[in-house]
Amino acid sequence: MYDIVKGLPSTHGDHYQLNTTTLIRHAARTYPEQEIVYRTADGGWDRYTYADCYRRVRAIANVLRGLGIGPADVVGVIDWNSKRHFELYWAIPALGSVLLQMNLRLAGEDLAFVANHSDAKCVFVDETLLPVAEALVAQGVGVQNWVVMTDRPMSEVSTALPNALSFEDLLDAASDEIDFPMIDETSAYSACYTTGTTGQPKGIYYSHRGIYLHAMAQAQGLSLTADDTIMLITPMFHGNCWGLPQSGAFAAARFILPGRYAAEDTSVLVEEMIAEGVTVANGAPAIFEPMLRYLETLSDRPDFSRLKLLCGASEPPLSMMNGLFDLTGADVVHGYGATETTPVVTSNRGIKAALRAWPNDRQWNHKRYQGLPASGVDIRIVDPTGVDLPHDGVAAGEVLLRGPWIIESYYHLDDNADRFFEGYWRSGDVGSIDEYGYLKLTDRIKDVIKSGGEWISSIDMENAIVGHPNVLEAAVIGVPHPKWQERPVALVVTKDGAEIPLAEIHELLDGKFAKWQLPDTILYLDALPRTSVGKLDKKVMRAQHGDVYAE
Amino acid sequence: MYDIVKGLPSTHGDHYQLNTTTLIRHAARTYPEQEIVYRTADGGWDRYTYADCYRRVRAIANVLRGLGIGPADVVGVIDWNSKRHFELYWAIPALGSVLLQMNLRLAGEDLAFVANHSDAKCVFVDETLLPVAEALVAQGVGVQNWVVMTDRPMSEVSTALPNALSFEDLLDAASDEIDFPMIDETSAYSACYTTGTTGQPKGIYYSHRGIYLHAMAQAQGLSLTADDTIMLITPMFHGNCWGLPQSGAFAAARFILPGRYAAEDTSVLVEEMIAEGVTVANGAPAIFEPMLRYLETLSDRPDFSRLKLLCGASEPPLSMMNGLFDLTGADVVHGYGATETTPVVTSNRGIKAALRAWPNDRQWNHKRYQGLPASGVDIRIVDPTGVDLPHDGVAAGEVLLRGPWIIESYYHLDDNADRFFEGYWRSGDVGSIDEYGYLKLTDRIKDVIKSGGEWISSIDMENAIVGHPNVLEAAVIGVPHPKWQERPVALVVTKDGAEIPLAEIHELLDGKFAKWQLPDTILYLDALPRTSVGKLDKKVMRAQHGDVYAE
Incomplete structure (x- = not known):
């Protein structure tokens, strides 16, 4: 090959x-x-x-x-x-x-x-x-x-x-x-x-x-x-x-x-x-969150300044990362990988020297990124036609992976050509790489919203909406649209059950998204459907709400 | 193979x-x-x-x-x-x-x-x-x-x-x-x-x-x-x-x-x-010795506590190692290797946890050892018939090396079978491995003294003799002997030119060597022959003094 x-x-x-x-x-x-x-x-x-x-x-x-x-x-x-x-x-x-x-x-x-x-x-x-x-x-x-x-x-x-x-x-x-x-x-x-x-x-x-x-x-x-x-x-x-x-x-x-x-x-x-x-x-956060809670109960806080907590599975909450650091000195190291990748692809240990002059908030924000690739792993980000995208921290494409510990096939499964591209394994994740080499995932490719020929990141939009004080949880899905291919629709659960004016939601997203990317439709639900392991089940959401823009 | x-x-x-x-x-x-x-x-x-x-x-x-x-x-x-x-x-x-x-x-x-x-x-x-x-x-x-x-x-x-x-x-x-x-x-x-x-x-x-x-x-x-x-x-x-x-x-x-x-x-x-x-x-010591001398002249000593000085070529003098440490905190890391080994075979960084309770002197002595093998290098020590010797810190044999960065042949040189043994490269060095895994070289195999079916380490004996206050330099060589195959002969240069009583020399060696290993003959010279790069030239010594026990 x-x-x-x-x-x-x-x-x-x-x-x-x-x-x-x-x-x-x-x-x-x-x-x-x-x-x-x-x-x-x-x-x-x-x-x-x-x-x-x-x-x-x-x-x-x-x-x-x-x-x-x-x-x-x-x-x-x-x-x-x-x-x-x-x-x-x-x-x-x-x-x-x-x-x-x-x-x-x-x-x-x-x-x-x-x-x-x-x-x-x-x-x-x-x-x-x-x-x-x-x-x-x-x-x-x-x-x-x-x-x-x-x-x-x-x-x-x-x-x-x-x-x-x-x-x-x-x-x-x-x-x-x-x-x-x-x-x-x-x-x-x-x-x-x-x-x-x-x-x-x-x-x-x-x-x-x-x-x-x-x-x-x-x-x-x-x-x-x-x-x-x-x-x-x-x-x-x-x-x-x-x-x-x-x-x-x-x-x-x-x-x-x-x-x-x-x-x-x-x-x-x-x-x-x-x-x-x-x-x-x-x-995973499911382990380290209760650990933080327990540490908070101790009158005599341990010194964990040598401790690295490798955190995978999902993006670690900022409050957990700096909570553990402030309390004990522990470094939560966000990493990224999959069963197909042995698993380590990237990790975000400490913060590289060139960024240590940044304001504290910006450094913490960067520590939430998936991080720098392990030496030996080749990462590409490509658009839907397979063209490489610039590493400018903005352009987001599917993450392709290659290297000595990345799979080249699945065992006794002939029908897997669509999982590989030019010798690279297709991760199914969408992300960007910045000028310092940091990978940041923005979506699963099946959850990304394709609107007017561009991609909208569902994860970034969800994180922004959850910032509203009355929002308990939120998911953003792409819904078929006769003119724009797809449009984002936000599914929101509020704490008091009341709806939030659309303008307030748009205000949360202002500056982070272009005008045309903002959702026109917000649906208020009692709860969001989840999979058996507790992940948001966007497949079910798309099935239930896929006809919002049906003609 | x-x-x-x-x-x-x-x-x-x-x-x-x-x-x-x-x-x-x-x-x-x-x-x-x-x-x-x-x-x-x-x-x-x-x-x-x-x-x-x-x-x-x-x-x-x-x-x-x-x-x-x-x-x-x-x-x-x-x-x-x-x-x-x-x-x-x-x-x-x-x-x-x-x-x-x-x-x-x-x-x-x-x-x-x-x-x-x-x-x-x-x-x-x-x-x-x-x-x-x-x-x-x-x-x-x-x-x-x-x-x-x-x-x-x-x-x-x-x-x-x-x-x-x-x-x-x-x-x-x-x-x-x-x-x-x-x-x-x-x-x-x-x-x-x-x-x-x-x-x-x-x-x-x-x-x-x-x-x-x-x-x-x-x-x-x-x-x-x-x-x-x-x-x-x-x-x-x-x-x-x-x-x-x-x-x-x-x-x-x-x-x-x-x-x-x-x-x-x-x-x-x-x-x-x-x-x-x-x-x-x-x-090498030739670099780090003058570095120590220069550092001693500085009124404002730098903090080198993060500095590792990788030292090869020859065994670093103890005075240099702890001189640099005491003055600046620098860690002299003794390493061992050869052109044929890429080169790193062993290194002696810090001191392993299990030995940190030892008295200071003993720790420093251990830091002079060649150290622990790099992960991935297989080391054997074997007797002259190729039988593996125990790792007890006492038994010394030829050091054999194998691994991904050890040579398996010389380039376009057919006549090199004697440099390899069972897939291992023969280093030509003699050493022991202790129960903690540390390698210590005791000789070059061509310089080792074979007496009565046993080996005597020339390097250890030289180091002991140099401990005498009147000895400037010393070399010990194996000289053919009609009954014992070889016997050790010490060539000594004294500071004042005077000879030292044999009993005094034996006293220096007492406890470090068995009675039968002690040299019966000490030759006093004005200088020891050296090679062009300043190493003791034992080939010349053996040629000049090889007839001491000739019948």
């Missing part, structure tokens, strides 16, 4: 393959004493070292071999952010097998589809998640082996899984002597399926090479060293936990694995962050 | 090649405003930006194309650490051509050998170095084009080079529009020849892949970011300037290019470090 030019052969070790096994082996060799702290089944905390971890990784690999697992075989994992999950992150790919990330939050039939589509040979499941695995069996998913991860004797575990094996029993019987093979670096390391609301999940199979390069770039991007302590909050069962297990191991950082408590108990997370001196954690 | 196992094909962008061009393009896109500061011909300082630099890089690539240079062609550079040299680091490899690093310090016939062996098509030479190029012509080196780099009109430059062209004239006429090709990452990026004292220089041809991965690892190892300011002191004409141009660009750091003044004028370097807030610089 690329026109690749050959030069003179080098004398370098170009046969040496980039294998994720190198990351954990190197960490265990150079920092054997480094700690990994994990939540135990009874809710306490325990710890072991990289040396201990790598010893178990080797034994697990022997267990896998004993079960007949070899190169190219797919092995599923249903687990929280546990010590065992962390070990499986290394042991499965070390054999050239593929770690299938099984997303607990997928609907049952979708997870069954994932297990079948990937042809999983074996699934490891945490005892607390047996119902998820049993539901798969009920849906006819047949795998060779179910392995149950529990601290208890298997005789005490009751499960409907056929021929369930005990992880720890297998491990007790396994040798920790193994000579790991060198894996072709283009081989799949792990598999993760999209959670798209339309159609079946699509498979993304990350290579050792892509994961390794992503780890190296992330380690530099976050300045990770062995003096860092990383708490993995976002689930390890989706999107490689944002690549932090790998970049952290590359830097031989300390890890905190909060198990199944990650998203459930904010106070436990915060207290552990304080106790262990966490410097990096990943999550 | 490796047994590589194939897994399942991934959906990642594994076709996307690691090209050094990506590093500079990315820096210019994300930090177009970042400064590069350089020394001018008149001894002043000037500055431009990454955007300016990348514009010139594109134009230079067009100049090269105009000269008929294409993929796999070799282009030599004879220059100091200049702005133009920095630009050529990117422009030449961007076309798939090979940057030949021409070491000014090689003897004339060796440099001519390098130019001929590499089949250089074209050489770029700084005006101040015309005599070096002219000497090559006198030795019959014929290249297609000589390009002279000068600020002056060519009419004012007098040179014996045939058909010399002006770099700036060519550049003025060139377009800066170019569509860089994607280069197969295993293609040679640059070539550098060893400066071995025996035999002809041997060619090392670094690949884009190796250089790129080395840059990523180094950027993490030094925690480089765009807030760093890197001064390149070690010559850019050898060993890729330790990879800092590439790792710095990967992190979009600021650069300071001191031109030909690098090694000549310590006060200028130090004052510029202070003025520009340098955070990283590379050099």
Whole structure:
């Protein structure tokens, strides 16, 4: 797909393959004493070292071999952010097998589809998640082996899984002597399926090479060293936990694995962050908002000036970002990526030197941007005909992505040509890039409003309307129009249920939008339709209100 | 040479090649405003930006194309650490051509050998170095084009080079529009020849892949970011300037290019470090010792607590390391590598957390070690039969190296099998690795003393003997012995010319060496033989004193 030019052969070790096994082996060799702290089944905390971890990784690999697992075989994992999950992150790919990330939050039939589509040979499941695995069996998913991860004797575990094996029993019987093979670096390391609301999940199979390069770039991007302590909050069962297990191991950082408590108990997370001196954690506003609330209740505020909170999924609210900073010194680092991109595409750490003379407000506003691309990722923004747009901070186009950790296809899905353009993956996001290189997303391409040959950003307009003191929530959709193709229509929920004069809405938008972009129609509703995961459901809105301008 | 196992094909962008061009393009896109500061011909300082630099890089690539240079062609550079040299680091490899690093310090016939062996098509030479190029012509080196780099009109430059062209004239006429090709990452990026004292220089041809991965690892190892300011002191004409141009660009750091003044004028370097807030610089004790002397003369000591001084070539003296730290807070980071290793193999930054409770003296002693391996480099230490030795900090064996930026062969040199062992490059160094992963070199393998089936480290014994108040310098060599294979013989120069009783010497070694390892023979000399570059010449010593135990 690329026109690749050959030069003179080098004398370098170009046969040496980039294998994720190198990351954990190197960490265990150079920092054997480094700690990994994990939540135990009874809710306490325990710890072991990289040396201990790598010893178990080797034994697990022997267990896998004993079960007949070899190169190219797919092995599923249903687990929280546990010590065992962390070990499986290394042991499965070390054999050239593929770690299938099984997303607990997928609907049952979708997870069954994932297990079948990937042809999983074996699934490891945490005892607390047996119902998820049993539901798969009920849906006819047949795998060779179910392995149950529990601290208890298997005789005490009751499960409907056929021929369930005990992880720890297998491990007790396994040798920790193994000579790991060198894996072709283009081989799949792990598999993760999209959670798209339309159609079946699509498979993304990350290579050792892509994961390794992503780890190296992330380690530099976050300045990770062995003096860092990383708490993995976002689930390890989706999107490689944002690549932090790998970049952290590359830097031989300390890890905190909060198990199944990650998203459930904010106070436990915060207290552990304080106790262990966490410097990096990943999550979404849904995690960090309650964290801020909890911190506000503490009379003795912790010093989080070394803490970077990596925030994805949706744009972090400004109040949350500077609330956390003012209270504790923590830096909320907004990042952007997708399942298809391993995931890190851009991040917005600190503020670059050239902008530090800006007024405070402007700097904070810039910190809400998606940020600067990771070194190694090529970003284009193009208009609907595929022509590149200038990087002037104004022109907005679809974001196209290319690089060593961006997908070039979907697994066993032939009909995906429309997701790629000239070797770039089409993100489906609309954004602009400014003269300093910062990416700012303005919309999903399917939500953008196409009016009179131009695009209107629904997100920017919504943010402006929510600024009205009586607005609870707002959405702006494009509605078909006989003359202008589409016109923006605002759907608004007010706090007191009363309507707001149109002129007041226009006043909010004045200066931010051109006259012709302003919505002529505001519909007042009791609530806005949302998807099962709580996102605004614009598909439903368009279906319900698409006839406003019908002739 | 490796047994590589194939897994399942991934959906990642594994076709996307690691090209050094990506590093500079990315820096210019994300930090177009970042400064590069350089020394001018008149001894002043000037500055431009990454955007300016990348514009010139594109134009230079067009100049090269105009000269008929294409993929796999070799282009030599004879220059100091200049702005133009920095630009050529990117422009030449961007076309798939090979940057030949021409070491000014090689003897004339060796440099001519390098130019001929590499089949250089074209050489770029700084005006101040015309005599070096002219000497090559006198030795019959014929290249297609000589390009002279000068600020002056060519009419004012007098040179014996045939058909010399002006770099700036060519550049003025060139377009800066170019569509860089994607280069197969295993293609040679640059070539550098060893400066071995025996035999002809041997060619090392670094690949884009190796250089790129080395840059990523180094950027993490030094925690480089765009807030760093890197001064390149070690010559850019050898060993890729330790990879800092590439790792710095990967992190979009600021650069300071001191031109030909690098090694000549310590006060200028130090004052510029202070003025520009340098955070990283590379050099050898020969640079940093005078720097310490100069700093001692300043009444107003600078705060260098952010400064890392990367120190290679030879073990940094303890007095220099803690002298610089005590005076300014600078961290001397001892590193280890070779031309064959791109070069970074290990480095000793700060001190790892597990050792921070040690007494101060012990920590400082550990900071003299070669340090921890870069993530991605596999190190073995083996006995003379190739058996791996334990990592206990005691057992010493030959250091074997493998990894993406370690050579697998020498260029066009078939007879090099003895330099490799089981896919590892044989460093020729002897060292131990302790339980914390630190490498400590104890000898060159050709200098190690093999006695009674065991090895005795000459370096450790020399260091101990030099501890005697009356010893000026000392060397220990292995001398053939009819019964013990070899026995250590110490060659000593005393301050007052008097001999020291053998018992006193043995007392110095007591506790550090076993009884059987102690030298029975001490020879007192007026001076020790040294090589042209000032290193102890043990070859000569062995020739002169090899018959001590002859029957």
